[in-house]
């Protein structure tokens with residue numbers, strides 16, 4: 432059981448390596464690392480062969496012992512029979528009956544044994560898979576969790592402390608309130624915790640202490656599905672399914688009609704490029720959207736969010752891959768969408784913050800400044816310095832640039 436479990440673990444690791452390698456095929460080719468990858472994979476393969484042999488050896492040893500024992504038993508039976516016959520308490524009939532029975536039984540025992548070792552091997556394999564399935568989920572709905580009802584879209588952080596495993600606290604005792612309908616820009620250098628802030632609102636992680644309330648309901652006490660149903664997020668790297676464009680946009684709202692989808696696509700300025708494709712909305716986008724450009728992928732993600740039309744909208748660099756003309760156009764349509772919902776916009780281009788009611792400046796997981804663009808530029812603090820440092824509306828990579 433133990434050796435079979437070991438073996439099955441390495442087999443799943445090996446499969447994982449293949450998937451990881453294939454999904455990074457672009458890197459492999461960019462750096463011409465085909466032979467390196469082969470070598471890298473060989474290590475796992477060798478380990479797999481070793482463990483496979485070990486598992487097979489255990490079975491061989493068991494069968495060897497059994498073979499020797501059967502052999503000894505046969506000798507003993509034959510010897511006893513011959514001895515009995517010479518002493519005349521075994522007849523010729525007894526002799527053949529017992530020999531035949533002994534052989535048949537031996538065969539059956541052999542069969543049962545091979546089945547049993549097969550059984551234990553399978554138990555080992557099942558154990559290895561079950562250990563994956565039975566892993567405890569990080570974020571769970573509490574018992575009797577009710578769906579959340581978001582109408583206004585007010586977000587309250589009440590003394591929130593949070594950290595990823597290993598890391599030091601990213602948010603510590605953070606309290607703030609985002610009023611319903613407010614348009615808030617989140618800025619800060621790379622790694623300052625902006626995406627994490629958004630992920631906490633979507634409850635992808637549970638806070639260590641404190642609570643996050645939306646419209647007066649603690650998000651830890653409602654169902655995750657209902658929460659995510661009512662918050663539209665365009666992530667930093669929008670993923671697409673290897674399905675048609677139509678299906679990909681419809682992911683925002685499954686019961687949307689084709690007309691609604693085309694309408695959303697028009698507002699997100701996807702319609703232009705989709706129309707030019709041979710199969711239009713029925714075009715398959717390739718794995719992860721590989722057959723589309725980065726900007727096209729982002730526009731599809733925007734279309735999804737427009738279709739979803741949720742009371743809370745979070746954009747994580749949603750237009751970063753677009754040229755400034757297309758970006759302007761999309762911002763126009765987003766303005767429409769933002770009119771009746773609470774909006775959080777994460778942006779590296781400070782120029783995109785012009786229409787925001789309020790800006791939160793992040794630094795190492797703390798909100799260090801909070802106010803309108805005018806206030807913050809006047810205050811001569813962190814934001815004012817970033818504002819000055821930015822050239823053409825972009826933030827430099829590091830503070831010391």
Ligand SMILES: Nc1ncnc2c1ncn2[C@@H]1O[C@H](COP(=O)(O)OP(=O)(O)OP(=O)(O)O)[C@@H](O)[C@H]1O
Nearest residue numbers: 595596598601619620621622623624625626627628
């Ligand atoms: N899943 C994770 N597990 C552990 N640490 C993480 C995880 N995601 C992010 N971090 C860490 O948390 C910190 C904040 O990351 P976050 O993604 O929130 O930054 P960000 O402000 O969105 O940066 P960027 O502008 O580059 O997108 C980083 O130091 C990062 O390494």
Ligand SMILES: [Mg+2]
Nearest residue numbers: 625626667747
């Ligand atoms: Mg981010």
